Amino acid sequence: MRITAEQCPRISAKFLAEEKRxxxxxxxxxxxxxxxxxxxxxxxSYEDVMxxxxxxxxxxxxxxxxxxxxxxxxxxIQSPFLx
Numbered sequence: 708m709r710i711t712a713e714q715c716p717r718i719s720a721k722f723l724a725e726e727k728r729x730x731x732x733x734x735x736x737x738x739x740x741x742x743x744x745x746x747x748x749x750x751x752s753y754e755d756v757m758x759x760x761x762x763x764x765x766x767x768x769x770x771x772x773x774x775x776x777x778x779x780x781x782x783x784i785q786s787p788f789l790x
Contacts, residue, residue, distance in 0.1 A: 712739035 712718045718739075727735050736742040745752045 709741045711741050 712723055713720075723739060726739065730738075733744060733746070737744070743753075
């Protein structure tokens with residue numbers, strides 16, 4: 708689903724015209740038109756980051772509330788990150 712600011716009745720055309728005039732085009736498209744593009748000054752592209760993601764890699768620590776098995780050799784480690 709994609710709903711742009713132009714489709715939202717609470718946002719006036721006048722306001723959008725002012726915003727479009729006052730900000731760079733790529734920012735306007737991202738903020739109001741649901742268009743997300745790489746920044747010109749980004750170190751990594753979106754595609755680079757997505758290629759680096761893998762469900763096969765286990766995290767070093769779990770997030771609060773996450774379930775994680777603790778191996779026997781880890782049981783003596785005191786860390787706020789281990790659950």
